[in-house]
Amino acid sequence: MRATDIQTVRALPLFAGIGEAQFAALMDAALLQRFPAQVQLIHEGEEADFLHIVVEGMVEMFASGNGEETTIGFLAPVSTFILAAVLVEKVYLQSARTLTPSRLLMIPAGAVRKVFAGDTAFAGAVVIELAERYRDIVRQLKTQKMRTGIERLAAWLVAHGEATPDGLVVRIAFEKVKLASFLGMTRETLSRSFAALADYGVSVSGRTIRCADADALIRLARPDPLLDEHGQPA
Amino acid sequence: MRATDIQTVRALPLFAGIGEAQFAALMDAALLQRFPAQVQLIHEGEEADFLHIVVEGMVEMFASGNGEETTIGFLAPVSTFILAAVLVEKVYLQSARTLTPSRLLMIPAGAVRKVFAGDTAFAGAVVIELAERYRDIVRQLKTQKMRTGIERLAAWLVAHGEATPDGLVVRIAFEKVKLASFLGMTRETLSRSFAALADYGVSVSGRTIRCADADALIRLARPDPLLDEHGQPA
DNA sequence: CGCCGCTTTGAGTCCATTCAATTCCGGTGG
DNA sequence: CCACCGGAATTGAATGGACTCAAAGCGGCG
Secondary structure (H helix, E strand, O other): OOHHHHHHHHOOHHHOOOOHHHHHHHHHHOEEEEEOOOOEEEOOOOEOOEEEEEEEOOEEEEEEEOOEEEEEEEEOOOEEEOHHHHHHOOEOOOEEEEOOOEEEEEEEHHHHHHHHHHOHHHHHHHHHHHHHHHHHHHHHHHHHHHOOHHHHHHHHHHHHOEEEOOEEEEEOOOOHHHHHHHHOOOHHHHHHHHHHHHHHOEEEEOOEEEEOOHHHHHHHHOOOHHHHOOOOOO | OOHHHHHHHHOOHHHOOOOHHHHHHHHHHOEEEEEOOOOEEEOOOOEOOEEEEEEEOOEEEEEEEOOEEEEEEEEOOOEEEOHHHHHHOOEOOOEEEEOOOEEEEEEEHHHHHHHHHHOHHHHHHHHHHHHHHHHHHHHHHHHHHHOOHHHHHHHHHHHHOEEEOOEEEEEOOOOHHHHHHHHOOOHHHHHHHHHHHHHHOEEEEOOEEEEOOHHHHHHHHOOOHHHHOOOOOO
């Protein structure tokens, strides 16, 4: 494991205040591993054995049920995932797979729980992390129940767009069908939603979206600080 | 505050391992208050100032946005709520109101954070509580995205029914429109869904639901241990 | 007994999905 | 360099589910 990787991990809020010895204990127990794209890292229903951290690449969180699959979020470096399952020593509720070749740091669940019990600063950071994740999912649930499909798309564009001279530009880092699944619609509906947004100055070319009139989009999305702030997930 | 109330609160997993002095500190700072029905306790968007605990009565968690409202869960004694907002010192993402006359224990956010920092056992319990709540919301999101309206209703009935000689019996403790909102449908659709469940041996009389053939219902709900286990919310 | 709120039922509309077919795009091999 | 291939994305048509609007039951409470 490279020193620079350790540095980036150490810089995570989760490990910010943790003692040297405890951090070293975590890193000693941890594995750093490379995965190609499209590898399923976590199968929902299995025992949580590792706390995962995306160091490089992109990971999709999803859930499946009777043949269907729905995307719950996308993770870019550097973020942790499935912290909750590790802490309560229960099975994963979500699955995860790499979307691109990735490097993951995996810390054994037991080590996490041990350090948690012995390091107050780490315990505090874990709680903050967990609480923020909780709030992220609450936002997602609210968005799912209270906004229409087009509004969810508009909000996602606004949240992920980059301001440039000629308007908002969004680059989708994965297949559109994943975005559709995350937004809770089919790929066809997403396509039609993009078409409908043309009236609002949105043009699509491949995975790059340009929004000439960001304000119109924002108005459509009915942005809610309670829904859109932060925006850790996806 | 009555001694028996303190006992029930103390018996909560959240306070199980906490030291006497720390628990006393929390209780000293806490307020026990009665509220009539239909009182809004928490307004989303405001600063989190108290950790709330339902000691008696029933509380609805909900969220609103441009005139609409959606129910996120129902709380019966004894449960805590809005722990996450208290811990991260941010605004509430959900609102809460009493559905029936209730008694609430309210612990100032500062006291919670203080004891959290000083009592390892409490810190551990907070994390477990938080993690379980997180998992509850993940289940709710999955249910919302992966099951149809009727399936959500069937699953809710199965999860909340009581086994009796003549099948599953569910007593809805609040207005049906609240249940509809929780399940993510309109009251009309809920009514029609109940009608559709007649084919599965479900009969409705007022707020009491009887399910002659629980198995049929279970099959319809496509029960998923990952979705239905636990079932803290609602 | 009659009012009022909740619930149910009915009819019509809209939106999202499904199924099917076509187009677009990136990568490969000739 | 270009033609071809295959997966992804779009488009079209038809179906279906959920919603809105409207009106009629039902029940509780004064």
